[in-house]
Amino acid sequence: MIGNSRLHWGKFQADTLVETWDTQHLNQSPLEMGWSWLHQISPVPLFIASVVPEQMQLWQNYPQAEIITLELLPLGGLYPTFGIDRGLAVLGAGNQLGFPILVIDAGTALTLTGVNQNRQLIGGAILPGLGLQFSSLSNRTATLPQVAFPESLPQRWGVNTSEAIASGIIHSMIAGLREFITAWCQEFPHSKISITGGDRIPLMTYLNSQYPKIAALIVDTPEAIFWGMSAMVRDRNLPSLNRVSL
Numbered sequence: 001m002i003g004n005s006r007l008h009w010g011k012f013q014a015d016t017l018v019e020t021w022d023t024q025h026l027n028q029s030p031l032e033m034g035w036s037w038l039h040q041i042s043p044v045p046l047f048i049a050s051v052v053p054e055q056m057q058l059w060q061n062y063p064q065a066e067i068i069t070l071e072l073l074p075l076g077g078l079y080p081t082f083g084i085d086r087g088l089a090v091l092g093a094g095n096q097l098g099f100p101i102l103v104i105d106a107g108t109a110l111t112l113t114g115v116n117q118n119r120q121l122i123g124g125a126i127l128p129g130l131g132l133q134f135s136s137l138s139n140r141t142a143t144l145p146q147v148a149f150p151e152s153l154p155q156r157w158g159v160n161t162s163e164a165i166a167s168g169i170i171h172s173m174i175a176g177l178r179e180f181i182t183a184w185c186q187e188f189p190h191s192k193i194s195i196t197g198g199d200r201i202p203l204m205t206y207l208n209s210q211y212p213k214i215a216a217l218i219v220d221t222p223e224a225i226f227w228g229m230s231a232m233v234r235d236r237n238l239p240s241l242n243r244v245s246l
């Protein structure tokens with residue numbers, strides 16, 4: 001999975017996900033980097049989904065790379081610019097936990113994505129992720145410093161700049177999530193809710209402290225996107241999968 005901050009890898013043996021890891025974005029194509037050995041030694045199928053077109057371009061000539069596109073997802077009601085990472089995560093988490101489902105992806109951008117029992121997209125929301133909120137404040141103001149994520153929920157009323165920044169971002173983030181989750185549960189009372197993405201652990205720590213009942217509804221699904229890939233690959237008709245062509 002090519003995300004906005006980095007690449008997320010999953011290794012499958014048959015249908016089983018055996019290992020996951022993350023690497024930086026590439027600045028050359030894998031062939032230029034001498035990665036043809038990877039294919040020669042082990043010509044395993046490589047499935048790629050991307051929300052970063054330039055990064056996808058680099059894989060254009062990689063043998064056996066197959067692109068996962070929106071049309072291949074067994075979900076209804078998707079709009080043309082819908083993010084493939086959101087689709088895979090909601091498919092994977094739904095397959096594992098059941099539909100309806102609401103997925104929170106705490107990545108560079110934080111997304112909420114809700115799908116009903118008929119696997120139709122109800123809709124969602126996109127906002128700057130935790131890391132991006134912190135970095136944009138420090139990058140776009142003269143004096144605000146870069147603040148690291150606090151280990152525990154910051155006090156609401158900060159008494160220095162770092163505390164005030166952490167409070168503002170984190171308390172409004174979790175209050176907002178609570179609102180979205182509550183609204184979703186009113187419409188889909190028996191829905192599963194899951195969380196994935198690089199910032200899910202600090203986010204769950206904060207939610208647990210402030211809103212334990214809400215936090216208790218949320219299942220940790222760090223591998224949701226890979227479950228989605230495997231569900232899609234398992235169900236796919238081979239000929240319908242697009243070979244890489246950009």
Ligand SMILES: Nc1ncnc2c1ncn2[C@@H]1O[C@H](COP(=O)(O)OP(=O)(O)OP(=O)(O)O)[C@@H](O)[C@H]1O
Nearest residue numbers: 003004005006085106107108109131132197198199
């Ligand atoms: N080693 C790491 N490198 C980069 N980000 C990390 C790392 N560990 C945790 N993170 C956190 O992960 C967040 C990014 O999440 P993730 O990696 O899921 O995003 P992404 O690559 O943009 O994926 P997506 O585009 O699918 O959201 C950052 O805000 C950062 O705080």
Ligand SMILES: CC(C)(CO)[C@@H](O)C(=O)NCCC(=O)O
Nearest residue numbers: 051081082083084085086109126
């Ligand atoms: C929102 C992100 C950046 C989250 O990774 C990605 O899913 C994306 O680029 N989506 C396209 C816009 C949309 O999903 O409506």
Ligand SMILES: [K+]
Nearest residue numbers: 004051052109
């Ligand atoms: K973008």
